[in-house]
Amino acid sequence: MAAGVWDGIDKERVAKAMVTAYLSDEYLEALAAINNAETLAELAAARDKVKDLMALWREEAPEYAFVIDALYLFSEKIQVQLTGEA
Incomplete structure (x- = not known):
């Protein structure tokens, strides 16, 4: 039987954490800042x-x-995209 995506993961804890994050202006602002960064300084x-x-x-x-x-x-993955590192 194939492993399910939630096997071994506390689904309720993850769900509560994500809802908490998505309701946090600070989290969303940081996510947007990372996602919209066009330079390493940003x-x-x-x-x-x-x-x-x-x-x-x-x-x-x-x-x-x-x-x-x-x-x-x-943010580390975005840095790879910005620098063109492999």
């Missing part, structure tokens, strides 16, 4: 926002902080 500024969010979420909502970590990982 991306660096966006990452600074993400780092601030990481500290806040680890203190205020540690069970959902992985969402902010994923946002930082997304």
